[in-house]
Amino acid sequence: MWVTAAIEGDASEVDIHIGVRHALTARQPEGDRENAGALAPFDLLLASLGACTALTLKRYAASRDWPLEVVEVDLEIVSRQTSASVTRLLSLQGSLDVSQREALLAAAELSPVTLLLSPGVHMHTELA
Numbered sequence: 001m002w003v004t005a006a007i008e009g010d011a012s013e014v015d016i017h018i019g020v021r022h023a024l025t026a027r028q029p030e031g032d033r034e035n036a037g038a039l040a041p042f043d044l045l046l047a048s049l050g051a052c053t054a055l056t057l058k059r060y061a062a063s064r065d066w067p068l069e070v071v072e073v074d075l076e077i078v079s080r081q082t083s084a085s086v087t088r089l090l091s092l093q094g095s096l097d098v099s100q101r102e103a104l105l106a107a108a109e110l111s112p113v114t115l116l117l118s119p120g121v122h123m124h125t126e127l128a
Contacts, residue, residue: 001018054071086117
């Protein structure tokens with residue numbers, strides 16, 4: 001499946017098409033990011049990482065018949081003067097023991113988007 005991002009002329013928004021069924025718009029928000037109503041490129045990157053992490057953990061727990069009920073992944077890009085990194089906080093709900101929670105924390109590092117980004121992006125992942 002191809003993802004296409006296109007911008008025309010003087011437009012400030014990018015039209016994104018994912019296959020033939022999904023479309024969304026992104027732009028670099030100006031001013032107050034919280035109220036701009038725009039999906040910025042870094043927002044989309046973090047959304048992809050979060051979705052992939054959550055899906056990976058649910059699949060990992062299901063394959064072991066572990067009682068993982070809810071996965072919530074909170075993400076933030078932390079910028080420093082010379083580099084940036086991603087902080088990922090995992091909230092896991094269900095009757096999991098300590099060893100299961102630790103195994104799920106380790107499994108987060110094996111999600112496909114994590115593996116794609118990790119050579120160039122430092123990520124810090126912890127349990128909530």
